[in-house]
Amino acid sequence: MTKENLWESLQEKEKEQEVLLSFSNDLSAARDKEELSRIIHERLSELFVYDDFVICTVDEAQKMHKTFFHFFREKPKDYELYDRVINGSYPVEDGFYNLVLASKEIIRFDLTKMELPQYIQYHYNDGIREVIAIALHNQKRKVGTFFLLLKNPDTFTPQALRLLQGLSYQLAITIANIIANEQIEKQLNEIRHYKQQLEEENLYLQEERNEGYNFSEIIGAGTEMQKIFRLISQVAPSDSTVLLMGETGTGKELIARAIHNGSPHKDKLMVKVNCATLPPNLIESELFGHEKGSFTGATERRIGKFELANNSTLFLDEVGELPMELQSKLLRVLQEKEIERIGGRGSIKVNVRIIAATNRSLQKEVDAGRFRSDLFYRLNVFPVTLPPLRNRKEDIPVLTNHFVARYARSAGKKINTVSPKVMESLLAYSWPGNVRELEHLVERSVLLTTGTTIRQMYLPAGNQKETNAGEFTIVTLDEMERTYILKVLKVCKGRISGPFGAAVKLGLPSTTLISKMQKLGIKKEHFHDPL
Numbered sequence: 001m002t003k004e005n006l007w008e009s010l011q012e013k014e015k016e017q018e019v020l021l022s023f024s025n026d027l028s029a030a031r032d033k034e035e036l037s038r039i040i041h042e043r044l045s046e047l048f049v050y051d052d053f054v055i056c057t058v059d060e061a062q063k064m065h066k067t068f069f070h071f072f073r074e075k076p077k078d079y080e081l082y083d084r085v086i087n088g089s090y091p092v093e094d095g096f097y098n099l100v101l102a103s104k105e106i107i108r109f110d111l112t113k114m115e116l117p118q119y120i121q122y123h124y125n126d127g128i129r130e131v132i133a134i135a136l137h138n139q140k141r142k143v144g145t146f147f148l149l150l151k152n153p154d155t156f157t158p159q160a161l162r163l164l165q166g167l168s169y170q171l172a173i174t175i176a177n178i179i180a181n182e183q184i185e186k187q188l189n190e191i192r193h194y195k196q197q198l199e200e201e202n203l204y205l206q207e208e209r210n211e212g213y214n215f216s217e218i219i220g221a222g223t224e225m226q227k228i229f230r231l232i233s234q235v236a237p238s239d240s241t242v243l244l245m246g247e248t249g250t251g252k253e254l255i256a257r258a259i260h261n262g263s264p265h266k267d268k269l270m271v272k273v274n275c276a277t278l279p280p281n282l283i284e285s286e287l288f289g290h291e292k293g294s295f296t297g298a299t300e301r302r303i304g305k306f307e308l309a310n311n312s313t314l315f316l317d318e319v320g321e322l323p324m325e326l327q328s329k330l331l332r333v334l335q336e337k338e339i340e341r342i343g344g345r346g347s348i349k350v351n352v353r354i355i356a357a358t359n360r361s362l363q364k365e366v367d368a369g370r371f372r373s374d375l376f377y378r379l380n381v382f383p384v385t386l387p388p389l390r391n392r393k394e395d396i397p398v399l400t401n402h403f404v405a406r407y408a409r410s411a412g413k414k415i416n417t418v419s420p421k422v423m424e425s426l427l428a429y430s431w432p433g434n435v436r437e438l439e440h441l442v443e444r445s446v447l448l449t450t451g452t453t454i455r456q457m458y459l460p461a462g463n464q465k466e467t468n469a470g471e472f473t474i475v476t477l478d479e480m481e482r483t484y485i486l487k488v489l490k491v492c493k494g495r496i497s498g499p500f501g502a503a504v505k506l507g508l509p510s511t512t513l514i515s516k517m518q519k520l521g522i523k524k525e526h527f528h529d530p531l
């Protein structure tokens with residue numbers, strides 16, 4: 001080599017080093033695939049003539065490879081086919097890919113002279129005739145491959161190949177970093193998901209605590225409740241769906257909690273949804289959750305009660321109130337054991353034990369066409385019907401004493417019993433509101449009592465059996481009015497307004513009746529047909 005040639009060659013090498021250095025600097029700044037592709041394309045176009053490029057990655061076991069990024073100049077004609085080919089996963093050992101991966105040098109493939117694997121055949125059909133391929137190594141690990149696709153072969157000089165070889169090291173490092181970043185991002189998303197789940201659980205627990213439930217004490221010495229206890233202990237340890245039926249206030253929720261507490265999931269939270277109190281447009285989101293922006297008002301992603309109850313129990317209270325559309329969705333979830341968040345892209349597997357409760361007869365609802373029969377059969381796996389309090393009078397004394405003790409304790413009073421006369425009136429009363437009504441009555445009486453014995457309890461009029469002809473119980477005007485309105489509502493089958501509604505019968509505008517009902521604490525469940 002002459003002095004001039006040597007000098008030229010040195011200058012050329014120096015230029016190459018410069019190009020490599022600045023290219024490497026650019027590459028190391030790439031944070032994601034898109035940025036990486038933009039940098040590669042901008043910089044490579046300054047140096048070489050090529051059509052497309054593809055970066056592939058190999059899996060941990062070095063058995064399969066797939067496309068990491070494909071840069072194309074012309075939009076694929078058959079996008080469906082393109083999508084299938086590019087998103088496919090292919091074995092490394094195909095007589096093509098393994099050659100590239102094993103080689104430390106750049107390999108040039110003349111596609112007209114060889115048998116082509118499917119993913120290369122696709123590019124060949126698109127007019128590509130030469131592939132310049134290089135393996136990407138990061139430290140000792142093979143990360144993947146880089147393919148330059150050329151429609152017009154032979155445009156590459158030995159200098160261009162050298163440059164490409166030099167670039168492959170930085171390229172491998174960048175790709176390994178991007179993959180690591182993607183994994184970290186994925187893990188962060190999972191952590192965010194669990195954090196959100198924990199926050200929701202926490203919030204839920206606080207709400208539950210505020211409601212002040214006491215799960216451990218279910219009173220029921222009589223034969224009716226003893227039968228229920230036997231049923232509960234049979235079903236609790238299994239994962240069977242339970243349908244609790246019974247009038248309002250008979251203790252369905254209490255029993256649901258007892259079943260959960262006797263189940264293998266007792267250490268987890270039992271999640272409750274009241275299907276009657278949620279506005280119909282929110283039930284779906286409440287049950288299945290929603291993604292951010294999936295509807296107006298969905299400012300944050302929210303996981304639904306089904307997801308919250310994963311590997312635990314979901315208590316669907318007042319399930320008979322579920323709108324028809326939601327009934328179908330619930331049925332699908334129960335059958336397929338997976339949910340879809342509103343606005344979500346995929347389904348999420350859930351393992352949830354269902355306890356449903358209703359104070360309506362679901363069979364009657366099915367007959368009336370208001371409840372899907374297939375959902376009814378799904379829920380009616382293990383039905384338990386709680387008896388109304390009037391049919392288990394033997395429990396009234398012990399329940400009364402239990403509530404007296406509880407409310408006296410919390411009021412800081414030394415009340416320990418009720419007078420025989422009061423007990424007699426409690427036993428004679430028909431208890432339309434069941435145990436809840438008894439509980440509230442005792443609570444009120446405890447507050448009004450000054451001595452150690454409750455001597456007076458103000459039972460609503462109209463429901464007592466006459467103990468002595470000619471005797472009548474004095475009640476407040478509010479109680480009288482409440483009982484009368486309830487009676488009229490029952491006669492009117494729960495209709496408030498309209499020509500056959502209670503308002504017309506009572507000679508009141510329906511708005512006045514509604515506000516009276518609110519004032520007197522009359523709720524829908526008080527005048528719905530009991531079972």
Ligand SMILES: Nc1ncnc2c1ncn2[C@@H]1O[C@H](COP(=O)(O)OP(=O)(O)OP(=O)(O)O)[C@@H](O)[C@H]1O
Binds near residue numbers: 217218247248254
């Ligand atoms: N056997 C019982 N022993 C002690 N307390 C009871 C019993 N049954 C019900 N209660 C109490 O009565 C109240 C009403 O019970 P619960 O909420 O479980 O009834 P429910 O049938 O679910 O009512 P609804 O249908 O109106 O939701 C609760 O405070 C509960 O603790």
